[in-house]
Amino acid sequence: MEHSLILCLLSVLLVVTPAVALCRRFGLSSVLGYLAGGVFLGPSLLGWLPANADLRRLAELGVVLLMFTIGLAFSLPRLLAAKRLVLGIGGAQVVVTTLAFLIAGMWLGLAPTPAFIVVGALAMSSTALVLKFLGENCELTAPHGRIASGVLLFQDVATVPLLVVVSILADDPARLGIELGWALVKTALVFTGLVIVGRRLLPPLLNWVAATRSLELFMLSALLLALSAAGVSSLAGLAPTLGAFMAGMLLGETPFRRQIEADIRPFRDLMLGLFFLTIGARLDVSVFGHAAAGVLLVLFAAVVVKALLVMPLIRAFGHSRAEAWRAGIALAQGGEFGLLLVSSGMSLNLLDADVAQPVLGGLILSMALAPLLLRFDARIAGWLLRDERLQASCDVEAHIADHGAAFDRHVIVCGLGRVGQNLLEILDQEGIPGLALDLDPERVRQVVAAGRPVFLGNAAQPGVLRAAGVERARWVSIYRYSRVARGGATTRR
Amino acid sequence: MNAAGAEVFPEGLESSLAFAGQLLILLDLPPSRVEARLNRIRAMSHTPLRAFFHDSDAMHGDGEMLDYPEQMRTLVIDEGHFAIGRTVPELNLTGQGVELIDVRRGAARYACRATCWMTGFVLAMCWC
Structure with a gap:
């Protein structure tokens, strides 16, 4: 038994490690690596992954911890x-797209x-x-980055009630209204209980744990808190x-958040x-x-229709x-929450395979396509806008990227006065690679x-x-006010 | 001043050197090597720093031209250019106040003197 568990883990690591390494190499999210690994190991291809419920329960623990960390990062003042x-925009996107x-x-x-699960x-x-992409490309603070992250925050939070509704639907869909009301009451009770316990007990408890200066104890306590709340x-x-x-x-409000x-x-x-x-293993290739x-219909809906629905909403704001x-x-x-909803629907027998499989396939394909888009x-x-300036800015970037790919551990000189x-x-004489950017076309020529x-x-x-x-640069030199500015990436030196 | 052996140069050149020196130190070069590099340039009366590609406005007469009269230009020898087939001395560039800094064709660099120019040559020149 133990032997087979080790072999199972070994096969998982053998497939997943190179898959994730490949994703990292090409700047893709490791989520895609795990999904692809799952598809390969799943029953429809290699069949190395045991189809027992233990593995799935362990995996669902990942979602519990994900929601816990989303709660940690969630701050009401920031939301307001x-x-x-x-x-x-986030609320409008979820409501309009869902409808x-x-x-x-x-x-x-x-x-x-x-329909409810698929639509959600x-x-x-x-x-x-x-x-991950916006952060790595310094686009989080750009207008489109701020809009996208706002909408994503709303979606993350909206997943919580959606999952609750899915679990109620599994019990008795006819009593959805009553069950939902009852669930709201229970949620309020649990939340009140957690607030009382959390506010009173957690700070002194965490203070005591922190005072022991044992990282191990602190980590165990954090895990205990997350799982006991999920258990309650x-x-x-x-x-x-x-x-x-x-x-x-609750813990997000304490100084121990980070x-x-x-x-x-x-x-x-x-x-x-x-x-x-x-989830990858659940996909039947x-x-x-x-x-x-x-599959194509789901892909079309998730990529084209969604973009077409979101665009006028953002314009309206x-x-x-x-x-x-x-x-x-x-x-x-x-996204991952869509996959989570579909997977919950499948586990609770709310979704037939002939509906769930194309949805899983389409969602996974759309996620594979996302880095390109x-x-x-x-x-x-x-x-789309026939805006040559926007396109031209991309052509400029593509030209620089083509030639700039050869530079590594270089100095970027901004301005060529x-x-x-x-x-x-001087950098050339010292054999240090330097690359310069300037806005004067004649001088650049x-x-x-x-x-x-x-x-x-x-x-x-x-x-x-x-x-x-x-x-990849070591330093970025900006000579405008006689200073050398340290580039953000230099921390990776 | 000349009699005293003093040298006059625009202050911008020394700030250029200080800036470059600081960057080289940040790039983990040994301070002694950086100092030697900067002193070498000073010993050459900042010559390597004096000529540069002016911005396109300055080419039509700008304040920069007063402080830094020497400027770099590149010339691409196209087909049918009168310089094709001639050697450097034949053109008497120095006589016209132009100094040839570099001759290249693609990635290859050529010696400035003993070259017979052909199509595709790019000359980097400095003139006052």
Whole structure:
């Protein structure tokens, strides 16, 4: 028995480690690596993953910890400060997308319960993929990045009631109204209990644990808190994720937030990896053959229809067309919470395989497509808007990126005035690779002809700096007010 | 001043050197090596720093031209250019106040003196 467990773990690690390594190599989210690993190990291909419930329960622990960390990061004041983005655009996106897809689903002949799960899944985008991409590309503070992260925050929180509704639907759909009301009462009771216990007991307890200066004890306490909240919620007949989320919210107010988050993270990432692995394993690859139309329909809905629905909503909140398109394209994919909803629906026998499989296939494909769409969102938006300036800015970036790829551990010289040129010359003499960006086309033409690595581009644009390899650069030199500014990426030296 | 052996140079050159020196130190080069590099440039009366590619406005007469009269230009020898087939001395560039800094074609660099120019050559020149 133990022998087979070790072999099972070994096969998982053998497939997943190279898959995640490949994803890292190509700058993709490791979520895709786990999903692909799951598809390979699953019964439809290699069949190495045992189909027992233990593995799935362990994987669901990952979701509980994910909700706990979302609760930790969730802050009511922050939510209210960004209420126009989060509650306004985020709320409108979830409501409008859900309604539109619900009507389409019913029209296609889906029963209400499966339609609700599928629609909920389609409305969600991938927080893990999008925030990672926007963060890595310095786009989180750009207008489209702020809109996308606001909407994603709302979606994350909206998943909590959606999961509760799904668990109620499994019990008795006819009593949904009563059950939902009862669940709300229980939620309020659990929350009040957690608040009282949390406010009174947690700070002195955590203070005592912190005073012991034992990292191990602190980590154990953090895990204990997350799981006991999930347990209380589960005992009250609610989704364990809900309790975990509420406990996270309470702990998010304490000064220990960051430490708890850091302690929980390795467990969460591993368990969540396992969760995505089991979801990948649930996908029957034959669905791409016999139900290709269904997969394509889901893909079309998650990518094209969702972007088309989101774009006018963002416009209605007073953002420019370019921002609306870029944010819409950034949100055009299925996400981990969609997969979670579908997987819960499958576990609770609410979704038939002939509905669930094409949805899983379409969502996973849309997530595989997402990095490409995110990478080229400005170009696509420029093309859609016939905005040559937006497109041209991408062409400039592509040109710099083509040539800049050869530079590693280099210095990026922003501005090619006298000092910039002198700097480039001295760096060249010292054998240190330097790359310069300047806005004067004639001067750039002259300097390029002299064989210097100089590119026409505005160094104030994150995309241009990224194309110049700011992640790999040792230093970024900006000579404007006689200072050397340390580039963000230099911390990776 | 000349009699006293003093040298006059625009203050910007020394700030350029200080800036470059600071960057080299940040790049973990040994301070002695950085100091030697900077002193070498000072010993050459800042010559390597004096000529540079001015911005396109300055080419039409700008304040920068007063402080830094020497400027770098590149010239691409296109097909049919009168310089094709001639050698450097034949063109008497120095006589016209132009100094040839570099000759290249693609990635290859050529010696400035003993070259017979062909199509595709790019000349980097400095003139006052």
